Structures are given as C-alpha cells and as structure tokens.
Amino acid sequence: MKAEGMPVSDPFRLHPSSFTVRLVILNQFFYPDHSATSQLMTDLAESLVARGFGVTALAGRGRYNGGGGLAPREEYRGVKVVRAWATGYGKGSVAGRLADYFTFYLGAAWKLLTLPRHDVVLALTTPPLIGLLALLVCRLRGMRLAALVQDVYPDVGVALGTFREGSLVTRLLDRLNRTVLSRADRIIVLGDCMRERVSARAGDGGEAKIDVIHNWADGEKIHPLAEGAPNDFADGHGLRGRFVVQFSGNFGRVNDFDTPLEAARLLKGREDVLFLFIGDGAKAAEMREFVRRHELCNVRFLPYQPREALLHSLAAGDAHLVTLAPGLAGLSVPSKTYGILAAGRPLLFVGDTRSDVARLVAEHRCGEVVPTGDAEALARVISAWADDPSRARRMGLEARELFLRRFDRPHAVDAYAESLLKCLPSAAAVEGRGRSAPEVGS
16 A cells, blocks of 8 residues: 555456445534544545445544534445434543543444344544553454544543553553554555554554555545635635634644644734634634733634635635644644644644644645644744735645645545555455445334
8 A cells, every 4th residue: 555645446346246345433422513534434444435445433422522422323425324322421521521531432342242243343543542442342243343543542641642652541541542453454554654653653563564555635626716705704704814824633632732822922912914713622612711801902713614615715825734742743744734724724833843844834834833832933924824825825725736646535545445455365355245235123
C-alpha cells in the first residue's frame, strides 16, 4: 500500500469473481451524529458498500454532545446501522463521559457477540480501548481485527494530565493498549509521526502490519468558492469585508486556544480582523470567559453548523486555525485539516512543529506553523495576511492542489479497502458469497 494514502488499484477489479467482505465498523458514534469520527466513518462505510463490502456500523444510541433517542436499528445508504444501548450524558462532565463509555462497552460487547459473524471488525479508539473488547470477541468468534488508531492511549491522557505518567493505572492501560496493537491483524494510523509512536507498541513484526492512511474530506461536497460568490452563511453573519480567522469543530482539551485568543487580544485594535469560533466543547466556557474579561469585540462564537452548510461556512474563513495542545505530536491528528484543504483555505497550525499537520503545512507551503504559546508570531502572520489577502489566497490554492493529490475521499477509500483485505488469510476465503450483507440481529 502507498503509505501516504495515495490512490491504489481498486481490489475488486483485481478479482473478476466478485466477493463481499463482511465488515463491522465499531465506534461510539455514527450517522447522524456530527462528531468528526462519526462523519468519517459514515463516509467510509457508504463508500465501501459501493465497492461490494457488506458493512454493519455498531455505535451507541447517544450523541457526542449528549442526548439519545437514536433508533436501535436502521439502514443508511446500504449500511446496516446497529446501535447498542448506552447512557447519553455527552462530554459535559467526567462522570457522564465515564458512564457513557462503560455502558457502551457493555452494550457493544453484547451486540458483537450476537450479531451474525463478520469477516473483519474495524475498531476505532472511541471510547478508549474499545479495541480490547473487539479483540476478545474476534478471537472467540474467528473474526479478524483492524485497529484504527485515531488517538494513542494512554499517552493522550498523560499529555493532558488525566493520568500520571508511570502510575499503576497508566501502566495498566499501556499494557492493554500494547496487547491490542500486538495482536491486531492490521493497524491503521493517521500519519508518519503517529506511526513512529505506535510501531514501538505493536510488538515484533508490528511495523509490517501498520498502514498510514490519512483522514480525508469529500472534494465534491467541499470545494473552493469563487471570490465574491454567493454565500448565505457569510452574508447572514455579517462576515463580508473582514479578514476572518476561523476555528471550526470541537473546543476540546486536545486543542490549544490560549495562543489564538491571546493573538486576538493583541489584534483587538484591528476592526478588519475577526476571530470566528464555530462549535462547542469542554473549553467553551473558559474561552468565553477570556473574551469577556478582555472585552474582545473581534471574537465571535457560533454553534455547530449542519454538515450540509460546511461548504459555505468553511468558505467564509479567509484562514483556518488548526491547533494541538503541547505533547500531542503523533498522538492525535486534527481531522478538520482535510476539510480546510478541500475548501482551498490556508492553515494556521498552532502546536508542536514535529506533528503530522505541522510537517504537512511546512512541506507544502499551504499555511504557516506557529509554536504553542507564540501569540505574537501568530498575530504577525494574521496581520500580514489581512494586509495582503492575496498571500493567503495563494496558499489556499496550494492547499487545494495538495488535497486533490493526496487527501480526497477516493484516495482514502482505496487505501482502506486494500488494508482491510490484508486482514484476511486469502481473498478466496470470502469469494462466492455474493454481494448481500449479513442480516442484522436484534
């Protein structure tokens, strides 16, 4: 497989007899939830169905930000969606999040045990270590496991201060994570920096079973809009005539908002520059308090926007912030990066210069990289771009070209199809089954 997620041959074209790989995608969230992994896995599932896979999505009935009520079973664009019962407190409190995790573990275990047997389970890292549950059931039922590492645990928790480095809990979680990675049939990571982190935990020969597949966006649904093109989002929120620095997504603990907000404070005298934060999350109250305390009229907050509005909301930003908290290089890769590239907008990456996104921006000159805490440097870049917007537009063109070469949705789907087939002992083992997916149990 091409390690950077470049197009590969469609594996089904290589096998004229046509067959179905029966796949479970195991993640806490799936359509219609708006979270990043939900949207990515929904895209992947429906694309794999179009390529002949039989796909069942196993998720919870709650939503990322709380609330439940999603149907226990439905079909979405050929994907069989099965939702295990779990609490739906969302991310508002640690206790609520732990309750959601624990009940989803239980519900997902029951569903994995009672669903018709599939060939491969693709397990993500939401909630953490759900792959361990998948590993146990896969070994019991003779299924293969592909571990998709969106975040590296417990390292992320240590970097954020949730766990103490070297503690008993941390060592236990690390041992369990190493068990999953060493025994998985395939490991998928999001970048080269992450591969460096994961390979040491994958055991002897682990490097050979790791595939680097970047996250993606849909280049048909998200694309550059011509300068001055109609944009109801920009018009409706009075964004025309200002240089808009936008952050769109979860205001989570993995992000650095101190540096961008301090840059906004330094630029509070520039009425032509607006910092626009779209979304919500654990740091929302802290961010709003900073803005209130410093009386920043150049910062605005908007709620999450529907996915169908993403084309116009992304186009409303002249530059887009992608941030990563200190210590997270190789542990987490912000998926919002790829939508920004698709929209043809330059990136302002704030974080560790060793991270995958920082490497990408620096190598392809599609934005600027600013180290965490250097608000003055960030303010200087934004001022320069606001004074000469053509510089930002040129970087935006580079961003779109890079996206089309490497990160459009078909590139990723090609790579996933090949990686999942590698899990199987032989393609012949699944030939002759026809193209119908297995029936979904109750």
